[in-house]
Amino acid sequence: MTITTAAPATPAPETVPDLETFSYGGGWQSTAALVLAARGELPFRTFLFANVSDDSEHPATLRYLAEHAAPFAAAHGIALHQLARIRRDGSTETLYGRLTKPESRSLPIPVRMSNGAPGTRSCTADFKIRVIGRWLKAHGATAEHPATIGIGISLDEIERANNRRCEPHERIVYPLLDLRIRRADCPRIIRSAGLPVPPKSSCWFCPLHRLSAWTDMRRTEPELFERACALEAHLNARRADLGKDPVWLTRRGAPLAEVVPTDNVLPLDFGDGACDSGWCFT
Template structure:
């Protein structure tokens, strides 16, 4: 066991977005004490391609240069083969709906993706490296001051003790502060991170995807169609990737300079930026 893995273990839940990248910079500058960052990859076919590009082009090389261990975790089956979230959703004959699709009632469905592809991967790594209920790991979560309400949404596991370095900073840091810290370190500021088909995205995010990445938007529409074709065969109500209770290609037009009717402060945007998606 290396020195940085000796108890007490300290690791950051790294989402690949602004807040967790700010924590990476703060750790490199020795302003916070974390030598390990854990990125639970739900699948190269599932994560936003921009997030994976940023991770491999900027975050990983930067971490390596600074002597920080940025670990990419993947879900594997018992036979050792890899499993991805998109693969589970599209597997022939699958009835699984692990993402929080919108039901016909407007309510979000079950969100088992977080537990299966994030929480368990991070937890397994922590326990393999010495975290227990008696000696829990300290896990840094990148929640900034402008989203402090999300702190209470996080349920700690017995083997971990969550801390919030951006809130503990003097003064507490907002998202815009995080962006400035990243830029000052010479890194590009990352975009929001989430699965490209995540139903927790704001409609505005899908609208921007339709404008800027039409091929990816078309794939999201195709996935929604596939899920509903299966549900129709089972005699079940349709499900949606937005709250508008109709197909994505009808519900979300391509983004313009301004998006009338879309609330850009909507709390539904529970992306993985800060680790709250999976912790």
């Protein structure tokens, strides 16, 4: 799909640009937005999926994208672009690769510190916001003619609308808020199009997972859970070499394998994290 801009010579600051895109995160809200766009109830014909990388995104999200979201978008004339973080040398950088790079000292994910609080993170900015921003600029977005980028924040999480940093070349809108759509409305919208409801969208090792999500992973995806345990151990081995305190993937201050139950009883979950359905991009 070729996108061109044809703005007036001296547009007013409030002029809506021709480049209208939607940030697709693979979760309930953005998939509901995809359905609404297919119906003509939202104006977006270009959806952008910033893939943190095939080794970092949850495999179920990537399967849903390939088997359901992408074919649905194509059938309704919607361009669903999958984007990646590209280095200056042309190679692709992955979040998991950055975490496990031998000489790296950075922790771009919000690992839990000894007091249970999440550390600072750069993963969302580096692997999602900036990746989409580069695509927008490459397709004509400028500070004078910003592109519209829709974010799938629903009415029940309206407070998140103020947490998204706005770049000079983009104009952020929240169409689900305008339609007063709540997260609970999204499965009905998705099923009405004949699509299955997507799984929770996040990186498989995200420290903002709720404890119930880790428990589900240990029970239903044991190999993926073991990879998360191995990643946590790898990070702490490197921190020990640097003389730093350990970090964790939950706020319980102990190794993941010790914190997550091995039986089938779901634990009480008092909000160990915020990654319920695509905290980064819904």
